[in-house]
Ligand code: NAD
């Protein structure tokens with residue numbers, strides 16, 4: 001099987017490529033990645049001799065056409081992925097998440113290529129902390145940020161291209177991932193690397209916001225379950241029952257690194273900050289028999305801390321610029 005993986009030098013895409021190389025020797029992988037600030041060729045170094053890497057942009061129509069013509073399946077991870085950045089400058093999000101997805105859809109339509117679209121639970125908006133419900137495949141879309149609204153728009157394009165043009169597509173909407181190779185701008189690696197550098201972790205607002213954490217390998221095994229057995233045209237929610245408040249995450253990181261669990265700061269809140277996400281992944285589990293392997297978030301976090309401890313060569317060069325960008329955006333300690 002010839003597979004085109006967009007965004008394969010990013011966090012989830014790189015982990016997907018590693019797992020696929022290890023577990024699916026019959027798959028020939030081409031990675032298409034623009035190597036934005038979030039992409040890193042080093043993340044693909046362990047599999048460099050087993051894949052083809054194309055440095056290019058998903059909005060480049062002729063390039064995408066060439067690559068899609070010679071492929072059997074496209075798995076589309078590439079995106080501008082960080083909410084905070086989308087508040088500073090939404091344009092790259094519109095360009096990559098909407099125009100990029102459109103460009104891929106037109107190409108898979110032209111050559112009748114199977115397409116899987118990677119999306120996020122954020123398209124559903126947020127839930128109150130005391131709301132007993134969770135997101136399901138039929139929850140109405142209600143995105144809050146420029147990032148999540150462009151992801152929601154891209155999902156809508158996929159649905160329309162499937163219905164109107166018969167594109168053979170599936171979609172998945174996953175909750176917050178953690179694991180190796182995640183950019184230090186994101187919450188979990190930011191706090192781990194802060195503590196490793198002797199800096200106090202930083203909680204937005206009151207720290208009570210809840211995310212539904214899933215290990216990146218569990219996300220990717222679910223993507224493979226959908227590629228293997230998913231129903232064309234269907235959306236699957238991916239989640240591992242990992243609801244945890246941001247404060248609990250920070251306290252656990254501090255504890256696991258042998259520090260006082262209260263040794264953190266509260267900082268300026270994110271405008272429009274979604275309160276809580278929670279996924280009901282019953283459809284994926286019952287229809288496709290998928291189960292997460294990393295059921296214990298604390299153990300997964302411990303393994304992730306060990307990875308960051310051992311790979312300062314990977315994250316160190318990006319840490320200072322990332323923290324400078326947060327400072328420039330006005331982040332300040334509130335208490
Ligand atoms: P990331 O920011 O770590 O990686 C994105 C990758 O896409 C980078 O390698 C970047 O260089 C590449 N890219 C960006 N714009 C491009 C363009 N125009 N052309 C080609 N390549 C481009 O993101 P991630 O966290 O790995 O997220 C991957 C996908 O998963 C995204 O679609 C995101 O919306 C979705 N998702 C992420 C999470 C999460 O918790 N991180 C959860 C659910 C869904």
Ligand code: DAU
Nearest residue numbers: 081082083120121122175176185186187202203204209246
């Ligand atoms: O839910 C899936 C989404 O998860 C993905 O679609 C996004 O691509 C991914 O970035 C992530 O979005 P979040 O905005 O939830 O992730 P982030 O890591 O930015 O923040 C997680 C939570 O932690 C959120 O409530 C904001 C908070 N936070 C974040 C940072 C960077 C802090 O309290 N302090 C911080 O320093």
